Amino acid sequence: MTTMQATLAMPVASELVPLIPELTLAGLGFLLLLIDLFVSDARRGITHVLSVLALLLVGAMIVLGVGSGDEASVLSGMFVRDTMADVLKVCTCVVSAVALLFFWPDLRERGIYKGEVSVLVLFAVLGMMLLISAGSLVMVYLGLELLALSSYALVAIDRDSPLASEAAIKYFVLGALASGLLLYGMSLVYGATGSLDLPTIRNVAAGVDHPMLLLAGVVFMTAGVSFKFGAAPFHMWLPDVYHGAPTPITLFISSAPKLAAFAMVVRLFGFGTAPLAEQWQPLMAVLATLSLVVGNVIALVQANLKRMLAYSTISHVGFVFLGFAGGGAVGYASAMFYAISYALMATAAFGAIVLMARRGFEADRIADYKGLNARDPWSAAMVLCVMASLAGVPPFLGFWAKLAVLRAAIDGGMLWLAIVGIVFAVIGAYYYLHVMKVMYFDAPEEGHAPMEARENGVMRFTFAVNALALLVLGVFWNPIMAWCQAAFV
Template identity: 65%
Template sequence: MTQMLPTAADLLPLLPEVTLIAGAFALLMLDLFLDDRRRIVTHALALALLAAVLFMIYAGVGGQGEAFNGMFVRDVMANVTKLAIVLVGGLSLIYAWPYLRERKLYPGEVPVLVLLATAGMMMLVSAGNLVMVYLGLELLALCSYALVALNRDDGLSAEAAMKYIVLGSIASGLLLYGMSLVYGTTGSLDLGEIQQAVLDPGDKPMLLTGLVFMVAGVAFKLGAAPFHMWLPDVYHGAPTPVTLFISTGPKLAAFAMAYRLLDNALAPTVEYWQWLLAGLAAASLVIGNIVAIAQTNLKRMLAYSTVSHVGFLLLGLVGGGPQGYAAALFYAIAYALMSAASFGAIVVLSRQGFEADRIDDFKGLGSRNPWQAFLVLCVMASLAGVPPFLGFWAKLLVLGAALKAGFLWLAILGVVCAVIGAFYYLRVIKVMYFDEPVGQAQPPRPGRAVPVVFGVNALALLALGFAWNPLMSWCQQAFAG
């Protein structure tokens, strides 16, 4: 029977994505008529567009449902994850404006690339088909490559961009090859149909080979060990606001991609991918925490700590079930907020000619600027998992999920690595309050917007530590069906 073409009503669930993409192209055209002095207009309109999309998702504009014969799925999980993605996308733009303007690195394409990358993440979160998974992933990846290469005159940035492109292309190839093997086994690209076909696969070895390649692709996008080689160089070489962006939203999108592929499509093979994820989690926890101790550059330290945080996130996926997935989503949202605040601290303290990206740059901050030091303390304490900060509850929930699934050894390893990780976060606090200042004190950052946003971002980690239940309940609703 011939399928009917989708009507306007069928496309309503896509309304936030359509609005975001249409707005991005409109801003790209508008930027042609703006000079450097008026580029703030493009930036402000991009923030307004993200705020409008945030409201549309929160208010449920367009409703839940499917589009394009199930290729696009908008459900509670998608809405919760998209809200967090759009929020951190807006935060990255706020942090980016003064930093990039001071360094004359602000072409009009920056907000457009951020908007299109955000749209790619949103499509990835709502993927109900392997084609949509790859489409969203590549839209995100291509925009991220361009953002990392923003500072063309800096050799470090150019090197980071080249490594990101090469290794990202390899990861995309691994994922695509795995998808092709799964398609060859099941004869379908639809995730729901794949799940039914996997119950009785025609060629199980080929299916499991495809599963391994897909898990490898997902692990790269998350930054899990041993697929983390790109993280330190890209985080270090990219402009700090770009590092902030690629360390937050894409992790949420990668979690959603893992959930869609492994639970929605390959749930019958759980006994295989559960152990693959457990191995990746263990490697990430050990490698990330141990190597981070040796770092003197704060951005590289945060890069390796990202590897360890991905290990904790994977604990929730290993736990599986509604409770495990809810804990993993909670961890992904908490980490996105913590990562935005950690790189935001570098942006706030940086000036033209002074990047504030070394741990020694924070020496004596407690005496120079007590309020700023207290905010950085909140961020580092939350990343370390110190109660009652948000990071403590996030770690506790994923450890409980792994324990409930019978992975006692993995939960114990997580606790040990959390203690190890506390060392390098507390080292930052130590140099702020107990070391003598080095060099001349930097003047206060002109303008109040970025310091105020950073203050709200850092204090939210403390406030949500006392009021984490509503957020967790929201995450649980995402997987209640």
């Protein structure tokens, strides 16, 4: 190698150092894909265990600071490694690993577990990590599409189920539409600023006298982002997809991707178009209000637990948008805290359904949980913890998350929005309390014995840890909030 070649190679190699966790995850994903070719169906659990270990390894690398350094931005600013990125990536890896622990017993029992399931999850997490660290519009779209394509395939993994196939088609078609809206918005922003780099877009936006083209791009990007979040009125895909997909898949797509969606909003709006905050914050407030109203009101009349949780997801997205509407470091930190809290709560909520389900019995009707305490008091107590946290009952984690975003909205001068949030938090508590009432005070339906959890030690232990974490972290929530605040100092 000549001196010139060595000089050129050194900066390229150094720019790849912050991407070591992402490169490791990509390499392990391809390795597992090759290993799966030589593993029989009877030993398919090997690739599953390796995929869980891969996620934990990558999360540990980020915690230990592997690849982190003084340079926060590499690849000409396309990739950003900062505190927010590291915290969200660790949470994404942990939540995804927990989700995978629910995959194997349920999907194997249904006969639909395939080796590519774990690989698709790894590549979906890779897409989330790229999206979280996006420093340009190109990286935002690359990470988003990698996540989306993996998610479409996961939803359609049960090809013999008409419900799952229908959900996958709806997800794909509406997802393509949302991607088109987002891409069109990005093209307008590029046309107005002449750059794909988010810091440059921010600098140009601060000096634009007539930002109509730029604002049009922001509106289209808001529509695309709202779809990915599942915010009203762009929520039409979410109930059908959550209901139609196999429950372990629903568990995954309802939790970790919300962390990546949060990062996408912060990168595009909080960092990229921050000078236009006075224009897009009221839009966030409107989306928050619509999500709170639509999600909570429709969830009240649901008899299917998965659909109820789907509509409650819309309401929780409304609370995340409360933080965005508040704006500033306090608002973003509060929204980040809520996104992390909700990811843990969603994992536990759908994990309860997976734990109770059997072949031919989905355990997805609220009536199925009648008398659960009579047969399995421990599982009933764990489900109680999950529902209490989702309802925002103190001292569970969900209470502090709601309190944080409500305070952020008030600090941002949107008292009316905080009042709306409080009113619909009270309304939303009803359908969670209804599940608790069914478990403890209703007798099982005639001809149906009280159900109980599976006799799977790993799954029961995972669910118990997840549910109890909502109580423990509710008592010791300050460190999580401190990490979120450190991301926006």
